[in-house]
């Protein structure tokens with residue numbers, strides 16, 4: 478469902494070249510739930526942007542649902558849902574429900590299907606109390622639930638999330654995690670998420686990949702991740718050890 482084959486992305490900054498992602502090969506199959514970790518500046522967001530077609534790789538290839546994201550953005554949009562925790566895709570001044578109506582038009586979802594999906598998402602994400610509130614007046618937790626609904630209204634096969642729980646309180650985080658678990662288990666949606674919150678990884682991800690200096694530094698199960706540092710009992714300790722052992 479997601480394939481990166483020796484993908485790389487560099488940026489020219491004045492006279493220097495920044496290699497944000499280098500030689501990254503990764504395959505995520507349909508129905509997987511994969512968490513992506515890495516220190517600040519490791520290349521996670523750049524990778525996500527290549528998966529969405531926002532950035533074109535400068536080397537290697539990227540495929541999502543069999544499509545080249547940067548060349549087939551419109552076709553890909555029907556198969557892919559994206560949430561950036563730090564930036565909303567909703568219309569700031571419009572009531573949430575109006576953003577959803579615009580998304581229905583953009584993705585050409587028929588009215589009956591749209592109504593059924595919106596009702597389901599409103600219930601599972603508990604959106605009812607603020608559907609008519611302008612997005613700019615929503616709390617961060619409410620806005621994130623709105624963004625998740627917006628990303629799923631067209632029932633994509635793949636959901637890519639860049640720090641979806643950033644800034645949320647423990648109860649909001651638990652709600653979002655529970656929702657994501659259900660989306661993956663019940664709809665079979667493939668999920669790739671980046672996070673700095675190790676609770677997201679522990680509670681959601683069967684597979685963990687770690688990016689350091691733009692390269693793949695680890696790919697395996699949570700148990701295999703823990704086994705990289707025998708004697709360390711918490712995921713925080715294991716990840717700290719990996720980050721300080723050359724991935725940053």
Ligand SMILES: Nc1ncnc2c1ncn2[C@@H]1O[C@H](COP(=O)(O)OP(=O)(O)OP(=O)(O)O)[C@@H](O)[C@H]1O
Nearest residue numbers: 488490495497515516517518519520521522523524
């Ligand atoms: N548009 C750009 N121009 C120049 N350099 C960039 C650009 N985008 C990213 N970079 C650089 O690429 C590297 C990887 O950045 P990226 O945002 O992918 O990291 P990240 O793993 O998502 O970090 P964080 O966890 O802090 O969000 C960094 O050194 C960053 O400064």
